[in-house]
Amino acid sequence: GIQVEQSPPDLILQEGANSTLRCxxxxxxxxxxxxxxxxxxxxxxxxxxxxxxxxNGRLSATTVATERYSLLYISSSQTTDSGxxxxxxxxxxxxxxxxxxxxxxxxxxx
Amino acid sequence: DAGITQSPRHKVTETGTPVxxxxxxxxxxxxxxxxxxxxxHGLRLIHYSYxxxxxxxxxxxxxxxxxxxxxxxxxxxxxxxxxxQTSVYFCAITRGLGYTFGSGTRLTVV
Numbered sequence: 001g002i003q004v005e006q007s008p009p010d011l012i013l014q015e016g017a018n019s020t021l022r023c024x025x026x027x028x029x030x031x032x033x034x035x036x037x038x039x040x041x042x043x044x045x046x047x048x049x050x051x052x053x054x055x056n057g058r059l060s061a062t063t064v065a066t067e068r069y070s071l072l073y074i075s076s077s078q079t080t081d082s083g084x085x086x087x088x089x090x091x092x093x094x095x096x097x098x099x100x101x102x103x104x105x106x107x108x109x110x
Numbered sequence: 111d112a113g114i115t116q117s118p119r120h121k122v123t124e125t126g127t128p129v130x131x132x133x134x135x136x137x138x139x140x141x142x143x144x145x146x147x148x149x150x151h152g153l154r155l156i157h158y159s160y161x162x163x164x165x166x167x168x169x170x171x172x173x174x175x176x177x178x179x180x181x182x183x184x185x186x187x188x189x190x191x192x193x194x195q196t197s198v199y200f201c202a203i204t205r206g207l208g209y210t211f212g213s214g215t216r217l218t219v220v
Contacts, residue, residue: 001169033209043200043211086152088209095160096141096204097168100152 002027002089006101013077013108021072021104023087031090032063032070033098038083046072046085077108113137116201116212123219129188131215133201135181141204142184146170146197147214153200159184191219 003026013019025032034046047054047061049070054061058078063070074081084105088098114135123129133142143158145168155168157176165176173195177185188195196219201212 035209035211041198041214045208045210048208088153095158095166097143097155097158098153098202098209100145100154102150102152 001094002029002091002099004087004089004099004101006085006087006104008104009102011104011106013074013081013106015077015079015108015110017077017108018073018075019077019106021074021085021087021106023070023072023101025068025070025087025089027068027089027091028065029089030092032065033088033090034061034070034072035086035088036081036083037086037103043086074106077106079108079110082106082108114201114203114210114212116199116215118215119213120216121218123191123217125192125219126190129191129217131186131199131201131217133184133186133212135184135203137203137205138181139203139205140181142178143202143204143209144168144174144176144184144186145200145202147200148197156186156199188217191217193219195219 005024031050036044049063051065058075060073084103086103088100144156145153154170159165159178199215
């Protein structure tokens with residue numbers, strides 16, 4: 001099956017700082033998604049990004065499918081950005097199942 | 111999310127007892143999924159369904175069974191709960207190819 005690896009595992013930021021999270025996947029995939037799990041445990045879909053770049057406010061994501069990686073950028077971080085960020089790879093031929101990376105735990109300090 | 115609900119939200123049960131978790135959706139999605147989340151493992155797929163009475167195993171299906179007798183409900187059953195099944199369980203549906211997760215069920219097996 002697909003292997004998904006995320007780095008770094010932990011990230012501590014000062015409020016206002018920028019950061020980049022990375023996701024590598026082992027095989028060609030139909031889709032790559034990014035999620036944020038807030039401190040209350042809720043999983044929120046951030047991006048559905050099989051290729052190219054998308055932006056949503058202070059967050060943006062880029063997937064380079066041919067090189068099997070995706071990046072999530074957080075700009076001008078805020079304390080509300082704290083939580084765990086997961087990437088997940090998806091294959092339509094495999095029932096649209098998601099294979100998750102281990103996550104990056106982000107703490108933004110005021 | 112208003113379209114998907116899980117019940118119960120929390121449960122404590124004894125080793126060896128059967129437990130059933132319920133996932134209910136209101137939007138007639140074909141695909142439904144059960145994941146478990148454990149520290150150090152991210153989210154792992156237990157079972158999924160691609161239609162009424164159509165289900166398949168995920169990567170960690172041992173000790174679990176599922177049923178889907180109608181589109182809106184996907185049940186996860188632990189036939190005889192063990193301490194290794196203490197976890198947070200998430201149900202998910204797909205909106206197109208984007209996922210939406212329920213709020214989770216925290217299960218403790220003592």
